[in-house]
Ligand SMILES: O=C(O)CCC(=O)C(=O)O
């Protein structure tokens with residue numbers, strides 16, 4: 001099974017900047033972990049759920065198409081729906097934005113059915129330091145593509161983390177595809 005599928009130019013730089021400016025007008029929520037426990041040692045970021053932002057339908061349409069193609073070509077999981085709003089996470093160096101090692105499969109009605117995780121790098125790679133998305137599909141740690149507009153897709157059970165942002169601000173968008181339990 002393919003561990004991480006990278007699509008380097010999935011979005012253009014100007015599309016990423018447009019998404020950042022659209023979400024920057026929305027109020028943010030403090031990031032909650034799977035199961036809604038708040039623990040800043042585990043995660044520190046702000047979140048915007050894009051279902052709450054008008055004019056984002058084209059983004060969702062594109063993300064669905066990318067997941068569909070990636071799943072057809074690489075994963076072949078039984079996917080049925082996108083049961084949760086995509087979220088934009090904002091990791092700021094001013095509060096050491098980060099997210100420690102975790103899997104995305106939770107115990108909630110939607111988070112328990114997550115099967116593929118898609119992360120889109122929204123910020124320009126040289127606008128922040130640190131903030132690497134690292135994925136551990138096996139014994140080795142892989143660093144996801146950092147280029148603006150790069151999409152990384154991996155099974156939601158895969159351990160991954162975002163290292164602390166040392167300077168600047170990192171924006172990313174995450175969406176999950178859901179389906180029946182693995183068997
Ligand atoms: O921001 C990222 O690159 C990853 C976010 C993440 O792991 C999550 O929302 O579960």
Ligand SMILES: [Fe+2]
Pocket residue numbers: 102103104117160
């Ligand atoms: Fe995650």
